[in-house]
Amino acid sequence: MSDSIIDVKNLTKIYGEHKVVKNISFSVARGEVFGFLGPNGAGKSTTIKMLTTLLKPTNGTIKLDGTNVIEEKNEARFSFGIVFQDPSLDDELTAYENMELHGVLYHLPKADRIKRSEELMKLVELWDRKDSLVKTFSGGMKRRLEIARGLLHHPKVLFLDEPTLGLDTQTRNLLWDYVEKLNKTEGMTIFFTTHYLEEAENVADRIAVIDDGKIIANGTVKQLLALTKTKDLESAYLRLTGKQIREEEVDPNEAFRSRVRSRRMR
Amino acid sequence: MEIYYLWLRQIKRYTRSKSRMIGAVGQPLLFLLALGYGIGSLYKRAGNGNYIEFLVPGIIIQTILFGAIFWGINIIWDKQFGFLKETLVAPVSRLRILMGSALGGSTTTLAQATMVFFLSMLLGFRPYNWLLVPLALIVAMLFTFAVTCFGAGLASRVNDFQGFQAINQFLIFPLFFLSGALFPIQGFPKALKIIASCNPVSYSVDAMRHLLINQGYFQLWKDLAVLGLMVVVMVWFGVSSFKKIET
Numbered sequence: 001m002s003d004s005i006i007d008v009k010n011l012t013k014i015y016g017e018h019k020v021v022k023n024i025s026f027s028v029a030r031g032e033v034f035g036f037l038g039p040n041g042a043g044k045s046t047t048i049k050m051l052t053t054l055l056k057p058t059n060g061t062i063k064l065d066g067t068n069v070i071e072e073k074n075e076a077r078f079s080f081g082i083v084f085q086d087p088s089l090d091d092e093l094t095a096y097e098n099m100e101l102h103g104v105l106y107h108l109p110k111a112d113r114i115k116r117s118e119e120l121m122k123l124v125e126l127w128d129r130k131d132s133l134v135k136t137f138s139g140g141m142k143r144r145l146e147i148a149r150g151l152l153h154h155p156k157v158l159f160l161d162e163p164t165l166g167l168d169t170q171t172r173n174l175l176w177d178y179v180e181k182l183n184k185t186e187g188m189t190i191f192f193t194t195h196y197l198e199e200a201e202n203v204a205d206r207i208a209v210i211d212d213g214k215i216i217a218n219g220t221v222k223q224l225l226a227l228t229k230t231k232d233l234e235s236a237y238l239r240l241t242g243k244q245i246r247e248e249e250v251d252p253n254e255a256f257r258s259r260v261r262s263r264r265m266r
Numbered sequence: 267m268e269i270y271y272l273w274l275r276q277i278k279r280y281t282r283s284k285s286r287m288i289g290a291v292g293q294p295l296l297f298l299l300a301l302g303y304g305i306g307s308l309y310k311r312a313g314n315g316n317y318i319e320f321l322v323p324g325i326i327i328q329t330i331l332f333g334a335i336f337w338g339i340n341i342i343w344d345k346q347f348g349f350l351k352e353t354l355v356a357p358v359s360r361l362r363i364l365m366g367s368a369l370g371g372s373t374t375t376l377a378q379a380t381m382v383f384f385l386s387m388l389l390g391f392r393p394y395n396w397l398l399v400p401l402a403l404i405v406a407m408l409f410t411f412a413v414t415c416f417g418a419g420l421a422s423r424v425n426d427f428q429g430f431q432a433i434n435q436f437l438i439f440p441l442f443f444l445s446g447a448l449f450p451i452q453g454f455p456k457a458l459k460i461i462a463s464c465n466p467v468s469y470s471v472d473a474m475r476h477l478l479i480n481q482g483y484f485q486l487w488k489d490l491a492v493l494g495l496m497v498v499v500m501v502w503f504g505v506s507s508f509k510k511i512e513t
Contacts, residue, residue, distance in 0.1 A: 053355060054354060055512065086348045088352040100271070102352070107357070
């Protein structure tokens with residue numbers, strides 16, 4: 001087994017005539033905290049979907065902890081946990097029931113499931129709310145629960161797709177504290193995306209920048225600063241990707257979700 | 267194991283939503299009362315006998331048809347609000363995810379139909395032979411499962427509630443009204459008779475009528491054959507549509 005836990009080669013995704021991801025290759029070392037940055041519509045989410053078996057690539061190979069993600073989906077699914085950009089909890093179930101169902105779906109032995117659920121829910125400070133329905137939780141609490149759930153089945157890699165989106169500074173700091181703790185104590189590899197560049201600068205061992213479907217830079221924060229001759233990651237990032245605002249094509253599902261959300265708030 | 271827990275999830279969601287429980291029984295009950303008493307006297311005067319007795323099997327099918335299709339909204343909900351992603355990245359086949367959920371949806375729908383059955387007994391309905399009631403229950407189960415899978419299949423293919431609602435209006439209502447659930451097919455004009463004979467729902471209504479009140483339009487073996495075919499086609503439709511979902 002090699003030192004890298006994620007190995008991506010010539011990954012391409014084409015929707016009709018739209019090339020969203022263009023022949024990208026990169027690898028992530030075991031135990032690394034890897035930041036995957038890029039403007040809206042650059043291909044970040046599409047790449048994460050391919051890495052996590054939700055989307056079939058048009059071309060290329062993905063290896064996760066030695067498993068071929070495209071051909072051995074189910075084996076690959078045991079080895080990662082994911083926190084999606086949008087919440088993916090069942091609101092009508094309690095926090096504990098969400099954990100329980102996850103444990104069952106990942107074939108965790110019952111004793112292990114019970115023990116680890118308690119440990120993880122204590123880690124994210126939700127154990128005293130375990131019997132509350134998730135719909136009564138705040139955005140930050142939901143995110144914490146999702147992290148706990150994503151870790152339940154002892155994954156080797158944790159994917160975090162914009163985990164701090166819409167959270168206040170306190171919650172964001174707390175969340176990164178958990179993540180760093182996990183990375184240190186369990187040696188877990190972390191793959192995350194974010195638009196908050198100071199977060200990436202603080203926590204990432206290595207960063208890849210994707211733009212227009214291609215990886216345009218890949219290295220430690222220091223290397224990126226040296227490459228662009230800048231002093232902080234935000235300047236480096238802007239130097240790399242330009243200042244122009246990106247027009248993202250609207251995903252009909254996303255448009256619908258935001259419509260419902262705004263209606264609920266009224 | 268995972269099928270059981272996915273089933274249990276549906277049951278929990280259902281029992282926690284009191285309004286959904288009441289609403290699902292309310293519509294068929296309204297039909298039963300309004301039509302039963304409204305048309306009942308006309309029906310009797312026309313020399314056709316007891317209309318409530320005729321109506322109950324149809325109303326049971328109505329409860330199932332609308333309940334099971336409406337359950338499909340759960341799939342849209344899961345798709346739009348993320349929970350579906352959690353199940354789709356889990357090491358569980360889509361077939362199992364769908365079966366667990368659909369069995370849960372079938373159970374709750376069948377519970378509603380059973381409630382309607384007992385409520386109709388309060389209005390004086392009696393099955394003509396209690397020994398055939400278990401058979402009627404099996405017919406109801408198969409029909410429920412078929413429609414649940416159909417609802418799940420539709421929900422997999424549309425992305426918003428409005429689209430789902432439109433299908434409901436333009437497909438399910440006609441299927442229901444042209445099934446002989448409310449009025450005897452014998453009295454339909456020729457063209458409608460042909461349509462009713464092509465409507466799979468007619469055969470389940472007819473089977474229920476054979477088993478509960480010993481009346482029928484088609485032969486029972488035909489009803490059961492169509493029902494069997496319907497189960498196979500609907501499960502296939504549900505599974506193949508659910509497998510195509512991309513997030």
